[in-house]
Amino acid sequence: GKVGGGGAAEDEGFYEGDTGLKLPPFDAIPAGKVSSLLAATAGELPSKDPVPSEDVLEVEPWLAGMRAPSDWTEAKGSQSLGLKPAGRGEAPEGPMEVDHVFGVSREGVKEALFETSSGKVVWAAASLGVVLDPVSMRQRAFAGHGCAVSCMAMHPGGVLVASGEHGKEAKVLVWDTESLDLEVGLWGVHQRGVACISFSSDGTRVASVGMEGDHSLCVWDWRSRSPLSVGKCGPCAVLSVRFSPDDTEVATAGVKHLKFWDVSGAAGTIEPKKADLALKAPLQSFVSIAYVPSPNHDGGADPPQGRRRQEFLCMAGGEDGNVYVFTYGVCRAVARKHQGPVFVMCAGRGEDGTAFVLSGGADGHIMRWEANGASVKPIGMAIDVLPLISLIKTTPGSPFVADAAVAVRGISVGEAHGGGSKGR
Known part of the structure; x- marks a missing residue:
């Protein structure tokens, strides 16, 4: 189900809300009654003012399945009073730690699967950031996180991860995948949740987009916890954000939305440039973004007036299954390979240093692309994979995917045209 603003996002069938929960606001519960959720947790209606419905979204869904122990000293209310079970001793010493997590977050979570510099795989599951050693x-x-993780980004150094969360006052946490220590927390800008996030290529900045009504874009100096630039993406859901390779541009994509932001200037409010589709495509939703270097895409010609020379292409995955290629915010080419929305894209480099982009979509196909002047060319394809929600390129050459079966799998991808795939 959807929770949120409706409008174009719902018309297009894309997820726009912050969570799949459908909980009634407290003010919708008849007086003197207890909701099933509160009854399950031995609570009563709050005496304070009714809680806005968007606050209720922070309630974790598994609370509805909790029950008090059968030998609890009172049938109701013992937990809130701090009473202990009859005939039981003290709680065991020492904390409990998570040993193993099954599955991966799917609803409302995209671009939350990464590889570290040491070869470990990181993904989001509920409110946890899971770190897997694929060898052992x-x-x-x-x-x-106190709420469910909504998005992730990997620092270019391959050790730190930035993860956003759902919640009224949503935070971005930067943490170490080796020590699991929290580095910094960023908050005070986004509300209701963090939709998507990205590190700059030099690792000094973080771009995040919130789930509030105007879907604010914030560029942070994350080490000093300082917002540098803030802009408004608009009322429709934003699904992806990326820095350009030279960190002068940020691209945002979403429902009826593809915009480019100049972030090379002084701190302050920033305004976007809407993508120019150049009559190559109808207005539609763009689901994913990636950049690929292409130093000679313009043949050495001067860039448009007032624009810096760009030595890269921006690739945007459309809901129609096509990959659109942009330079200077203008669509230059269209590559037609996927059947259905192109949900995810990730950039990588081969063993020979060749830059490429992997794309994955609702059709379960994974395509590898390389720059070809002002366009891109497909290099290889893996098939027979379930619809993808996340995708990463891993060493020495086979990607891990998070798929519609709510699983993280490694697959072996054929490098030649039409190459097959094998899951593990």
Whole structure:
């Protein structure tokens, strides 16, 4: 189900809300009654003012399944009074730690699967950041979030991760995948949740987009916890954000939305440039973005007046299954390979240093693309994979995917045209 603003996002069938929960606001509960959620947790209606419905979204869904122990000293209310079970001793010494997490977050979570510099795989599951050693298959988990994780980004150094969360006053946490220590927390800008997030290529800045009504874009100096630039993306859901390779541009994509932001100037409010589709495509929703270097895409010609020379292409995955290629905010080419929305894209480099982009979509196909002047060319394809929600390129050459089966799998991808895939 959807929760949120409706409008174009619902018309297009894309997820716009912050969570799949459908909980009634407290003010919708008849007087003297207790909601099923509160009854399950031995609570009563709050005596304070009714809680806005968007606050209720922070309630975790598994609370509805909790029950008090059968030998609890009172049938109701013992937990809130701090009473202990009859005939039981003290709680065991020492904390409990997560040993293994099954599955991966799916609803409302995209671009939340990454590889570290040491070869570990990181993904989001509920409120945890899971770190897997694919050799020993042992897991560890970062548990710093109080609400469900909504998005992730990997620092270019390959050790730190930035993760956003759902919640009224949503935070972005930057944490270490080796020690699981929290580095910094960023908050005070976004409300209701963080939709998507990205590190700059030099690792000094973080771009995040919130789930509030105007979907604010914030560029942070994350080490000093300082917002540098803030802009408004608009009323429709934003699904992806990326820095350009030279960190002068940020692209945002979403429902009826593809915009480019100049972030090379002084701190302050920033305004976007809407993508120019150049009559190559109808207005539609763009679901994913990636940049690929292409130093000679313009043949050395001067850039448009007032624009810096760009030595890269921006690739945007459309809901129609096409990949659109942009330079200077103008669509230059259209590549037609996917059947259905192109949900995810990720950039990488081959063993010979060649830059490429992997794309994955609702059709379960994974395509590899390389720059070809002002366009891109497909290099290889893997098939027979379930519809994808996240995708990463891993060493030495096979990607891990998070798929519609709510699973993280490694697949072996054929490098030649039409190459097949094999899951593990």
